[in-house]
Amino acid sequence: MKLTRRLQWYLIGIALTLAVLYVISLAGFGIPGLIETGLLAMTPLALAAVGECLNEQAGTTNVGMEGIFLITAILSVYWAEIFESGTIGLLFGAMTGAVIGLLFGLVCVYGRANQVIAGMGLNIFALGFGPYLLMSIWAFPGIHVFRHELMVQPLRFVVAGGYFGISIVTIVAIAAAVLAYLLLKRTLLGIRIRAAGENPIAVDVAGVSVGRIRILMCIVGGALAGLGGAFMPLAWFGGVVKEMSAGRGFIALAAVVFAGLNPMLALVASFIFGFAEGVAFTVVVSPGVKEIVPFYFVQMVPYAITLLILTAAIGGKRFPRALGKPYVRE
Amino acid sequence: MRKRLNEFLRPMVESLVAVVIGLVSGAFLMLAFGYDPIRAYAAMFVGAFGSPAGILESLAFAMPLMVTAVTFAIGVRASLFNIGAEGQMYLGAIGATIVGGAMVLPPSVHIIAATLFAMCFGALWALPAALLKMWRGVHEVVSTIMLNWIAFWLVTFLVRTYFGEPGRAERAVPALATARYPIIGASLTAMIFVVVAFCVAVTILLWRTGIGFELRLVGDNPEAAKYAGASSNRAILVAFLVGGLSAGLAGATQVLGRPPSWTLYATLGNVMNLGFDGIGVALIGRNHPVGGIFAAIFYGGLMHGGRFMEYNVGVASELVDAINGIIVIALAVPQIAEIVRRRRRES
Numbered sequence: 164m165k166l167t168r169r170l171q172w173y174l175i176g177i178a179l180t181l182a183v184l185y186v187i188s189l190a191g192f193g194i195p196g197l198i199e200t201g202l203l204a205m206t207p208l209a210l211a212a213v214g215e216c217l218n219e220q221a222g223t224t225n226v227g228m229e230g231i232f233l234i235t236a237i238l239s240v241y242w243a244e245i246f247e248s249g250t251i252g253l254l255f256g257a258m259t260g261a262v263i264g265l266l267f268g269l270v271c272v273y274g275r276a277n278q279v280i281a282g283m284g285l286n287i288f289a290l291g292f293g294p295y296l297l298m299s300i301w302a303f304p305g306i307h308v309f310r311h312e313l314m315v316q317p318l319r320f321v322v323a324g325g326y327f328g329i330s331i332v333t334i335v336a337i338a339a340a341v342l343a344y345l346l347l348k349r350t351l352l353g354i355r356i357r358a359a360g361e362n363p364i365a366v367d368v369a370g371v372s373v374g375r376i377r378i379l380m381c382i383v384g385g386a387l388a389g390l391g392g393a394f395m396p397l398a399w400f401g402g403v404v405k406e407m408s409a410g411r412g413f414i415a416l417a418a419v420v421f422a423g424l425n426p427m428l429a430l431v432a433s434f435i436f437g438f439a440e441g442v443a444f445t446v447v448v449s450p451g452v453k454e455i456v457p458f459y460f461v462q463m464v465p466y467a468i469t470l471l472i473l474t475a476a477i478g479g480k481r482f483p484r485a486l487g488k489p490y491v492r493e
Numbered sequence: 494m495r496k497r498l499n500e501f502l503r504p505m506v507e508s509l510v511a512v513v514i515g516l517v518s519g520a521f522l523m524l525a526f527g528y529d530p531i532r533a534y535a536a537m538f539v540g541a542f543g544s545p546a547g548i549l550e551s552l553a554f555a556m557p558l559m560v561t562a563v564t565f566a567i568g569v570r571a572s573l574f575n576i577g578a579e580g581q582m583y584l585g586a587i588g589a590t591i592v593g594g595a596m597v598l599p600p601s602v603h604i605i606a607a608t609l610f611a612m613c614f615g616a617l618w619a620l621p622a623a624l625l626k627m628w629r630g631v632h633e634v635v636s637t638i639m640l641n642w643i644a645f646w647l648v649t650f651l652v653r654t655y656f657g658e659p660g661r662a663e664r665a666v667p668a669l670a671t672a673r674y675p676i677i678g679a680s681l682t683a684m685i686f687v688v689v690a691f692c693v694a695v696t697i698l699l700w701r702t703g704i705g706f707e708l709r710l711v712g713d714n715p716e717a718a719k720y721a722g723a724s725s726n727r728a729i730l731v732a733f734l735v736g737g738l739s740a741g742l743a744g745a746t747q748v749l750g751r752p753p754s755w756t757l758y759a760t761l762g763n764v765m766n767l768g769f770d771g772i773g774v775a776l777i778g779r780n781h782p783v784g785g786i787f788a789a790i791f792y793g794g795l796m797h798g799g800r801f802m803e804y805n806v807g808v809a810s811e812l813v814d815a816i817n818g819i820i821v822i823a824l825a826v827p828q829i830a831e832i833v834r835r836r837r838r839e840s
Contacts, residue, residue, distance in 0.1 A: 284821030291814020298809035459650035
């Protein structure tokens, strides 16, 4: 019964996707190009969402993904310019994210903080710290465009007479989702992670530190989000603006909720959200459409779709019992 | 008596400690980029509170924060995390523009109509998040953020296409003279009395009425509330709607009560982030509307003083937001309060 119902949803989803693709191809857009943009938009969402899945499985909610995006996007460009290499920028972006994750984990585990408030604090901090960094580093308000050579170039394949580009980071994101899934389902550490979120007392009794597992997952989650943040300027947009992540950290949270903390489903959800964004932005610049639909409305599409999907999909999901609660030994 | 005094003082001490942590961290951030924090803070506080004009200006900055703080605070009282003040405030600002700038009404009616209309617009934008929470259990953090972004594009669209000032594409039609609150001094207008009265009204609603009691009961102890027959859905609805009215009023303050522009900029630059700042203000004010008034005055001072910091020492005024974020994180940690309490017991 439950399976058939789920199957129903999948079928509806596939049918809708095909219908959308059909309509788009009728309107004269290239499908490979759309998938390319969809994958680009998916990447930061997927990275943050997979990280957040691990985070939440271990029992800490980090609503500060948006903040990590904003900070790492700017700092990664800074590192890239210092080391003259976009790839190093990506790596340092991930490391910066890991450090933020570590700090967040320390505050949550040892400070026993209210995680939602602490995460929101991180977002507010980034909202101010981002523009402050832009001013302090490049002395220019709100925007910085770096040299084009620093961009991390995508891998190119020849597909059906055209080129199909896919970024290395996208592949990392997909791999991260698969690895996270295997980690959670197939390894001892995975069992401990899930137990830390479900029944921390049992983990403690077994002689494993709940705090350490949670902090470790906060670091991993932060690193993945940091890579996502670094990806946006260095492999996608080619510049940084102060509000560059534009709510993507929260869309990633929505993907996590939609996926019920399953990294693979989170990847799928991220692709749906990313594809919607890709379609919206491809449509907006096409002649014939941009005269009729104001681009303001196309800009709303990713957020509206996130809301719609959340509305339709919630229910029947189970979240770890100790999620969001600091563990205190009695 | 002593106990009551402690209950009153302790939250204030905790907020103070968090504020100090925030300011000290801000100093470190300045040092990291080679600025002089002492000169910067001196410029900030002298600029904000050093002269009567400065104080009036700081109060003008505080005005919208007092009400966006109420949005967050009343949510927390019902154990909701309503971070949608931002979008609801955009709607309030455009609502005030529609009635205050684009309509001609008799003098005293105009100002009241514009204010009320703005508040209702804010509440209207809070409604979807409330309904989604009640019917589908959609978490309000995600839904309100999505609504914030939709509001951003919707309001930008409205300003640019329908309510733009002819000949000045960068802003909406300013409020007409009949819809402007009288100026008290500097940029402060009499609208601050409306704002303070609203905060007091929410306090009365929360602590002196049945609806408020129900709302707080649902927030404090949902299980007990269920047995007592309190409706959690009604509490959610009331918290969101009052929060929306409040955020709408915040948007109106920037259009009807803020010289010299009396308008909404198309980039939304003059309302941007006031909703998020309200979260920090609410937390510093311990999620009490009256506490929020004082916290808003402090934060308004930082915002106004931040401009002096930028002008005199070159530190980007956005650092103030970063400091606010650190204060919020510090306030999330109950351990800080514990440490303060232990110190006091020992001494």
